[in-house]
Amino acid sequence: MKAxxxxxxxxxxxxxxxxxxxxxxxxxxxxxxxYKPNPVMNSYxxxxxxxxxxxxxxxxxxxxxxxxxQKQVVIVxxxxxxxxSIGGILTLGLLTLLLDLFIVIYxxxxxxxxxxxxxxxxxxxFTGHALLGMLGIAVSLYLQSSWVSRTSYAAGLMLITIIMxxxxxxxxxxxxxxxxxxxxxxxxxxMDAMMNADxxxxxxxxxxxxxxxxxxxxxxGFYIYRSGRMDYNKIT
Amino acid sequence: MFLQSTDRIHMPEDADAPPLITxxxxxxxxxxxxxxxxxxxxxxxxxxxxxxxRNGSGKSTLLSILAGLLRLSSGELTYGRQGLTTGxxxxxxxxxxxxxxxxxxxxxxxxxxxxAAAVSRVSELLAIFKLGASRSHPLAGFSxxxxxxxxxxxxxxxxxxxxxxxxxxxxxxxxAQHMLTELLQELKSExxxxxxxxxxxxxxxxxADAVYVLQEGRIIRTIHxxxxxxxxxxxxxxxxxxxPVEQQAVMALPGVLHMLPVPDSAGAACTxxxxxxxxxxxxxxxxxxxxxxxxxxERLGGLSGITEWMDPKEENGSGRG
Numbered sequence: 001m002k003a004x005x006x007x008x009x010x011x012x013x014x015x016x017x018x019x020x021x022x023x024x025x026x027x028x029x030x031x032x033x034x035y036k037p038n039p040v041m042n043s044y045x046x047x048x049x050x051x052x053x054x055x056x057x058x059x060x061x062x063x064x065x066x067x068x069x070q071k072q073v074v075i076v077x078x079x080x081x082x083x084x085s086i087g088g089i090l091t092l093g094l095l096t097l098l099l100d101l102f103i104v105i106y107x108x109x110x111x112x113x114x115x116x117x118x119x120x121x122x123x124x125x126f127t128g129h130a131l132l133g134m135l136g137i138a139v140s141l142y143l144q145s146s147w148v149s150r151t152s153y154a155a156g157l158m159l160i161t162i163i164m165x166x167x168x169x170x171x172x173x174x175x176x177x178x179x180x181x182x183x184x185x186x187x188x189x190x191m192d193a194m195m196n197a198d199x200x201x202x203x204x205x206x207x208x209x210x211x212x213x214x215x216x217x218x219x220x221g222f223y224i225y226r227s228g229r230m231d232y233n234k235i236t
Numbered sequence: 237m238f239l240q241s242t243d244r245i246h247m248p249e250d251a252d253a254p255p256l257i258t259x260x261x262x263x264x265x266x267x268x269x270x271x272x273x274x275x276x277x278x279x280x281x282x283x284x285x286x287x288x289x290r291n292g293s294g295k296s297t298l299l300s301i302l303a304g305l306l307r308l309s310s311g312e313l314t315y316g317r318q319g320l321t322t323g324x325x326x327x328x329x330x331x332x333x334x335x336x337x338x339x340x341x342x343x344x345x346x347x348x349x350x351x352a353a354a355v356s357r358v359s360e361l362l363a364i365f366k367l368g369a370s371r372s373h374p375l376a377g378f379s380x381x382x383x384x385x386x387x388x389x390x391x392x393x394x395x396x397x398x399x400x401x402x403x404x405x406x407x408x409x410x411x412a413q414h415m416l417t418e419l420l421q422e423l424k425s426e427x428x429x430x431x432x433x434x435x436x437x438x439x440x441x442x443x444a445d446a447v448y449v450l451q452e453g454r455i456i457r458t459i460h461x462x463x464x465x466x467x468x469x470x471x472x473x474x475x476x477x478x479x480p481v482e483q484q485a486v487m488a489l490p491g492v493l494h495m496l497p498v499p500d501s502a503g504a505a506c507t508x509x510x511x512x513x514x515x516x517x518x519x520x521x522x523x524x525x526x527x528x529x530x531x532x533x534e535r536l537g538g539l540s541g542i543t544e545w546m547d548p549k550e551e552n553g554s555g556r557g
Contacts, residue, residue: 003345010342014333067330073390076303076324077347232305234296234326 004078004087005094008062012091017061025054025099033107037114044125045194047103049166052132052187054099056158059092059140064151069234085227089137089220096133103129121197124205128194131212135185138219139165146230161185186211253281255316256398256429257302262311264297264453271297272453275311279398284420284430284443289450295433296327298450299400302431323396327403327433329387331378336362336386337371344393354393361389364419365412380407388416392423399423401432405439417442471516473509474498474531475523482526483507489522491515506531 012018028050032043066074075081104126108117117125139161141147148154161184164171168188172180181189186208193200193208257279264272272294279285279302287295300306301313303324332339337358344354362368365385370378375386384407391399399420405413413436420443424430434440440447449457470493477497478486487495491512498508511519513535520530 003342007342007346010338011332011334067332069326069328069330070332072300072303072305072326073324073329073343073387074346075305076322077343077390077393079304079319079322081305229307231307233300234328 001083001087001090004074004083005091007074008087008091009094012062012065015065017065018058018095021054021058021061022099024057025050025103028054029103029106033110033112036112038107038112040113040115040117040121041125041197042195043107043113044104044121044128045191048125048129048132048194049187049191051096051099051103051129052136052165053162055092055096055133055136056140056143056162057136058095058099059137060143060154060158062092062095063088063140063144068146068232072232072234075232080228081230081232082224082228085224089141089224092137093134096137097130100126100129100133124197125194127209128190131209131216132187132190134216135187135190135212138216138223139185141219141223146232166191186215255280256320257316258312258314259302260312260314262298262301262308262313264294264301264306265309270453272301275455277448277455277458279429279431281397281429282424282427283445284424284432286440286444286447287431287433287450288435288440288447293450294453295450296402297453299324299326299402299431299433302398303400317397321394321397323391323394323399325387325391325401325404327406329383331376331383333374333376335372335374336367336378339375340386340389340393343390347394349394357393358389361392364415365389381409381412384408385412392419395423396428398429398431401430403433403435405434405436413439469513469535470510471513472532472534473511473516473519473523474506474533475509476529476531477505477507478523478526478528482528485526486519486522489515489519492519 029047032038032046032050071084075084078084078087104122107113108122140158143154143158145151145154148157165185165187168180168184168186169192171184189208190212193205197205255278257277259275259277262272262275263270275294275298277285287298289295297306301308303322305324334342340358340362341351341354344357345351349357359368362371365388367382367385367389370382375383378386384404388401388404391401404416404420408416417439420430424443430443432439432443445460447457447459448455449459477483483495486492486509489511491514492509493512494508494510496508498506509519509523516533520533523530
């Protein structure tokens, strides 16, 4: 698996497709912290949402960067399509954690907050960013070209998902019942929990995080299951 | 010698060896459209199976199914061994941005080689395929033939028990084709099972033990046994008729395959004689000595119908056997 992740990182970096999402998130963070001072958890909440969006984009560009024929070759070398998929998810997880680390540490190092962040809040922020980042990756798994053949459709679906996930509270007002909270990626609950972390009871905070974690596990789990039962032809 | 003796898999061809792959009544449909129908085949260690037919006849799809990349819509595919090591060289290998060396090292590591083994194996194969000078160049700048060599190298990194090649000679220059043929013959003799799609009759002649002719997703003919793929090279001689006794004497010569009456362009009675190439001089001398006149001499191909089956004109349902 280490060899596969190394290959993916090399292949993705020479493709330069990472530039858009990585540059996008870095620029957004730099702009956000160009004004000082900033409230700690409010700022982290905003950057976590930025990371969700960036990871959707990053995931899609990563999953589509490899030529379909080369994908066939790697699957045969690995002797498993599922291992190929797991390798891709782990590589994206690694990239997400690197971005997460930068986003969480940068304002601390540059003294961009209005008060000391404290280890508790830094850990909370790191976990929240990781969850929303992986949520973005989990969404992108289903929008890659082997699932949605037209790039324009995939991009449209991604934008709709992002917008509806972020504005889930408004959508829930329009569509009452459990459908919205269950179906939509739980970006809003995590964002809301991070924003109000200083005042929320711990179980509520952990509940929001657990919700996101379960959502990620379900999406990636089903994806890995399906990837072992899919066709890998020379087109997709 | 292309291969190191320490890398050998096991015994050479054994007709009774248990199959590596058994495909029974396999069918494949894409979005309801059938692309393969009722395909059955057995692949044994140390054998070479050629898939021939026109473009779009289903050869690449069948290879992808054997590689485990496509799932059967119906039928059954069983592997004779757990953890079967498979090499797969697809058609139209893409020009990636990685260098040849980096790419092949990564493929070797992914396939399970240690770092040192991957480096050594890649160097060995790059030298065999005469790509050593281009090892540090990005694949994106490679010619079609060079890309095909990299494609073949990646399929050979781990000594495969099953090697699946989709038009392996495509884009290769003549020396590379000869080298590849020798390499594949050596692999086959050491127990690797080869399955390849091909458009070159010479490759079929040099390697294949069995040929499957595909047309519109169906196997319309199978030829088993190398001896059934080839005929003795022969010569067709047309000459003016001889008296009956001399005609009988010519007919009785060893190596004569057919004798048929043929009219020449002037309408005169002539005979068409097909004879083994090695006996053609003797036949010609006998005809001339008997007073006959040679109208034409034509060399015939050495493959029995393979060229014809490369481009099957119509359904030949009776051809199985």
